[in-house]
Amino acid sequence: MNLLDIRNLTIELETPQGLITAVERFSLVVQDGEVRGIVGESGSGKSLVGRAIMGLLSSKWRVRADRFFFAGQDLQQMGVDEHRRFMGQEAAMIFQQPSSYLDPIAKIGEQLIEALPEQRSFSLSFWRRSRERVEKVSALLHKVGIRDHTRIMNSYPHELSEGLCQKIMIAMAIANEPRLLIADEPTSTMEATTKIQIYKLMAKMNQLRKLSVVHISNELETAANWTDRVTIMYCGQAVEAGPTEQVVNQPLHPYTHALATLVKRDPERQMLNVMPGTMPTLQHLPTGCRLGPRCPRAHKDCIEMPRSRYLRNRSYRCHAPFNLEEKHANAAASGQTH
C-alpha cells in the first residue's frame, strides 16, 4: 500500500521580488514499511519536502501538488491546522542537533512523559497514573537501547551527548506509534560509531514495528547502507530515483554518477566537492537542465529542461544518462512515479 503518495509537489516562497520556486514538480511514493532515502547537497530542497509533508511550513510558503496523499487521506483538502494535527498523529520528524529541540530547563523524564499520548484511564488514582507513565517512559527508553533509565530521566539535555539526545528524540517520536518517521540528517553532527547506532536503531524500528522511514541525508553513503529505495535531489528537483542498490551501482544521472564515484573512491568523504562548480541559487537558475553548467556530459539538447523519464522501476531526468543503451533511452516513457 502507498503510505505516502506525492506527485508533482511544488513549493514556492513569497518574497518582495515575487515567488521563488524552491522545489519543483517533486514526486515520491513511499510504501508501508519501506525505508526511503532522499539525498542531495545542502540547499537542494530536502528539508522543505519533509516539512511540507508534516505541514510545518509557515504561511510564506505556497505548497501545491497534483497529488499529496498520506494513508489515503488528501492532505490538500485539509486546512493548515488539520494537516499538522493529522500528520502529528500519523508521523514524526527528527532533525539534526537534537539537543536544540529538547527543552533545556526540563528533565528528560518530564519531556518524555509530555510526549506520551493522552492518558484516558481517569478511573486510576493520580499516583497510579504517574507510575504507569514512568513505566511507559522506561519502556520507551529501553526500546531505543537506553538502559540507565533513572539517570537519563533525571538528566537535563546539556548533560547528555548528541547521540543520546537523538535516541531520546526517537523515543519521543515513536511514543505516539507513528506510521512514518522522517529523519532529517539525524546524525550529521555525530561521530561514526554513534551514527551507526542511530541508523541501526531506526532499522530495528522498521523491522519490528513496520515503521516506514524517510531518511534525508547529504551523503549517498548513508542511503546506500540503510535504505531500500532512494531519490536524488538537485536544485529543487528529483533527478533520479529507484532501488538504492541499482542507483548506487548503475547510476543514470550524471549527478548521481558523480556521487556514486565519490562514495566508491572514498566512502568517508562528504559530498561537498562532488563535481566542479557549485549548485546555482534559486534566483539564478540556468536555462534548461539545472546541472548543465557543471555537467561533464552536457550537450546542445541540455538547454531544454529534461522531463522525468521512467524505465521499469527507475526514473531519471537527463538528456544524456549513463548506463543506458540507446534503445532503452528511447523507450523510456512517462507514467509512473518512484
Ligand SMILES: Nc1ncnc2c1ncn2[C@@H]1O[C@H](COP(=O)(O)OP(=O)(O)OP(=O)(O)O)[C@@H](O)[C@H]1O
Ligand atoms: N526560511 C527560508 N527562507 C528563504 N529561503 C529558504 C528558507 N528555507 C529554505 N530556503 C531555501 O530553500 C532551498 C531549499 O532549502 P532546504 O533547507 O530544503 O535544503 P536542504 O537540501 O534540506 O539543505 P540542508 O541539507 O542544508 O538542510 C534553499 O535554497 C534554501 O536557501
